Amino acid sequence: MxxxxxxxxxxxxxxxxxxxxxxxxxxxxxxxxxxxxxxxxxxxxxxxxxxxxxxxxxxxxxxxxxxxxxxxxxxxxxxxxxxxxxxxxxxxxxxxxxxxxxxxxxxxxxxxxxxxxxxxxxxxxxxxxxxxxxxxxxxxxxxxxxxxxxxxxxxxxxxxxxxxxxxxxxxxxxxxxxxxxxxxxxxxxxxxxxxxxxxxxxxxxxxxxxxxxxxxxxxxxxxxxxxxxxxxxxxxxxxxxxxxxxxxxxxxxxxxxxxxxxxxxxAYMQTLGLETVAVRFERQASTCLELAKSLEKLSGVESVNYTGLESSPYYVLSTEQFGPIPGAMLTFDLVSREACFRFMNKLRLIRRATNLFDNKSLAIHPASTIYGSFTAEQRKSMDVSDKTIRLSVGLESLDDLLEDIVQALQ
Structure with missing residues (x-):
């Protein structure tokens, strides 16, 4: 068998x-x-x-x-x-x-x-x-x-x-x-x-x-x-x-x-979650890849980081190890810390929250939160930039997520 x-x-x-x-x-x-x-x-x-x-x-x-x-x-x-x-x-x-x-x-x-x-x-x-x-x-x-x-x-x-x-x-x-x-x-x-x-x-x-x-x-x-x-x-x-x-x-x-x-x-809740992880991942990761491609074209976005993009220096290795859609997390840089905060505050659909791979899409400014207690020198040595937004992509439609990002960038 x-x-x-x-x-x-x-x-x-x-x-x-x-x-x-x-x-x-x-x-x-x-x-x-x-x-x-x-x-x-x-x-x-x-x-x-x-x-x-x-x-x-x-x-x-x-x-x-x-x-x-x-x-x-x-x-x-x-x-x-x-x-x-x-x-x-x-x-x-x-x-x-x-x-x-x-x-x-x-x-x-x-x-x-x-x-x-x-x-x-x-x-x-x-x-x-x-x-x-x-x-x-x-x-x-x-x-x-x-x-x-x-x-x-x-x-x-x-x-x-x-x-x-x-x-x-x-x-x-x-x-x-x-x-x-x-x-x-x-x-x-x-x-x-x-x-x-x-x-x-x-x-x-x-x-x-x-x-x-x-x-x-x-x-x-x-x-x-x-x-x-x-x-x-x-x-x-x-x-x-x-x-x-x-x-x-x-x-x-x-x-x-x-x-x-x-x-x-x-354990009971996570057993149920395990049973549906494959279908949820395919939706979230596929949306993440398409969103990353769209973000690269948006005015106000300095750079986009997702290892499923051909622009990533890790694209070939990432594809070999993880396949064509390497997860539902991406990051992108805006022009400044202040621009990141303005963007975060204007989000209407994407939630301002930590965690990854919730069913809802989540945005966070890592430098001021996860690494907020680190010194500027420590963040620099860890390559954690003040200009970076981390986005965990959920199960919403690509169009709805993109619309929220576009309006928040304006």
Whole structure:
């Protein structure tokens, strides 16, 4: 029998246990704890010798079903669902980093991700080494025996830079470090992180998967492809757990101790969102591409940045890695910060709000909001311009969105 399509798999992933009432949707197990028949069964569950649920901070049937769906469509070894994208990033690095280690990354990162690496981890003795990830030799020179990972966003937000994932994966293999990638801006059905050499994939499921900004969540997707005997922190564990070392460390210690597991209510909503992500993405991303082409022709717009445009320096690489419509986010520059604010204030249809891939189109001025607490020098080093508007394209018609943009530019 041929392999089922993404759309079919997300709709028909079976339950781990048959529902007593034949429900077609996984019920919301809105409970904290679970009863056991015997003390022996309880001991086995708490010690990880069985897959029985013990406490919903650790595992929950509704959340587990969402994880199973992601696992089915990605081919991952394991998936862990947490309560935000930032929780997914922090849990990942707390699992693999230790004092004296470093992370080779880029200054082109989402604001809180950059702050986590540069400030929060730094307080625990972990160095974030920012370099040009599009320059493979520079990356190779930055990786040393204390590097715990190479980390990047596959399309940076808001710079929209694209690095060659296969080339980075080759350096990571050569140097014996895992390649960790935040792939939030491109959903699973159009991009295979595993095929590009990513070992651990991080996703803010708040975005495409939530089904229109219904809830906050994050995912850690472990493909089981890294040899953890080469990890300074996890080498000893790898002798017992092999390919599952990272997931074992994460599930048995880190996520339990940090308490950031996804709630069953969120998992239920995001399971429904996952089932429709393919059709929503096609509409949003197609509209985004056409809108980007139209913006290039509008008076008052200095430049448009979308990696699906032939004018983008990353067009060829982006098309190879992500296909012809690389997501539903674009940016464009106006003549000044003041022009950006005037434009934002005149919008009638597009909402002034943060977040990405809501069903509604959203506009934000990143320099004054997401990066508002950064200094001017820091923003400059991160290529965050005062003249940039970020637009997340929703499900509205192209004509309506373009009309709103045109009137706001006048």
């Amino acid at each position: 041929k392999e089922k399509s993404f759309e079919t798999q997300v709709l028909h992933t079976p339950f781990d246990k048959e529902d007593a009432y034949g429900s077609l949707s996984m019920p919301v197990y809105n409970t904290a704890a679970y009863e056991f028949d015997t003390a022996e069964a309880m001991e086995a569950a708490f010690c990880g010798r069985t897959a029985d649920h013990a406490y919903s901070r650790i595992t929950n049937p509704t959340v587990q079903y969402f994880e199973r769906k992601i696992q089915a469509v990605t081919g991952a070894m394991s998936v862990t669902a947490l309560n935000s994208g930032m929780a997914a990033i922090s849990n990942t690095f707390i699992a693999i980093a230790q004092s004296g280690a470093n992370v080779v990354t880029s200054a082109h990162l989402f604001g809180n991700t950059y702050s986590f690496l540069k400030n929060t981890l730094a307080a625990f003795g972990v160095e974030a080494r920012c370099c040009d990830l599009t320059n493979i030799e520079e990356v190779r020179a930055q990786v040393d025996e204390r590097t715990c990972a190479i980390f990047l966003e596959v399309i940076t937000n808001p710079q929209l830079e694209v690095a060659d994932l296969r080339a980075l994966a080759a350096v990571a293999r050569e140097k014996g470090v895992p390649l960790v990638a935040d792939t939030t801006v491109i959903p699973f059905h159009v991009f295979s992180a595993k095929d590009c050499g990513v070992d651990i994939e991080i996703v803010s499921s708040t975005k495409y998967l939530s089904g229109g900004a219904t809830s906050i969540g994050g995912l850690i997707v472990d493909y089981g492809t890294f040899d953890w005997s080469r990890s300074e922190k996890l080498a000893a564990m790898s002798r017992e757990f092999g390919a599952t070392t990272f997931t074992t460390k994460l599930r048995k210690e880190i996520h339990r101790n940090l308490g950031a597991y996804m709630t069953p209510q969120v």
